[in-house]
Structure formats: C-alpha cells, structure tokens
Amino acid sequence: AIFPTTPPSNEFFVSLRRLPEALTAEQQRAAFVASRDRVALPAEDAASEIEELKQRLVAAEREAAAIRGSTSWRITAPLRRAVSLLRRGG
Numbered sequence: 001a002i003f004p005t006t007p008p009s010n011e012f013f014v015s016l017r018r019l020p021e022a023l024t025a026e027q028q029r030a031a032f033v034a035s036r037d038r039v040a041l042p043a044e045d046a047a048s049e050i051e052e053l054k055q056r057l058v059a060a061e062r063e064a065a066a067i068r069g070s071t072s073w074r075i076t077a078p079l080r081r082a083v084s085l086l087r088r089g090g
Contacts, residue, residue, distance in 0.1 A: 005012045019028050067073055 005089065019031055
C-alpha cells in the first residue's frame with residue numbers, strides 16, 4: 001500500500017508485506033503484478049504530472065536566476081561567503 005504525500009510535505013509511506021511462502025512462483029508473480037497495478041499511476045496521469053513538474057522546474061530555475069542576478073544578491077555575496085567560512089570553522 002502507498003499512502004500519498006500531504007502537501008507541502010515530501011514524505012510518503014509505503015507498506016510492504018511478505019507473500020505467503022506456500023504460493024508457487026507463478027502465484028507470487030501474479031500477486032506482485034496485481035499489487036503493482038493497484039498502486040501504479042495510469043500512463044496518461046504520469047505523463048501530465050511529469051509535464052507539470054517540468055514546467056514548475058523551469059519556473060523555479062528562472063526565479064533562482066533572477067534572485068542570483070539581483071542587486072541585493074550581489075551586494076550580500078561577501079556576507080554570505082563570510083558566514084559560510086565561519087560555519088565551516090575557517
């Protein structure tokens with residue numbers, strides 16, 4: 001079983017169980033395939049979710065580039081370097 005992520009969290013829970021040893025290899029395979037199919041996203045859902053994530057990544061990269069190119073980012077660069085050195089003990 002998979003328990004979905006609750007936004008804005010990135011954590012999710014997966015529950016696994018051992019198949020009974022009394023099952024034949026073929027029965028175990030059939031049980032595995034059936035459980036996999038119950039939790040798998042349909043292909044069209046996965047494709048649209050991947051596309052949405054790609055768009056969000058592009059937007060986040062643009063935002064990060066804008067921040068790094070801003071005047072305040074350039075002005076505070078020496079301060080960030082100093083803090084980084086202090087945190088590393090140097």
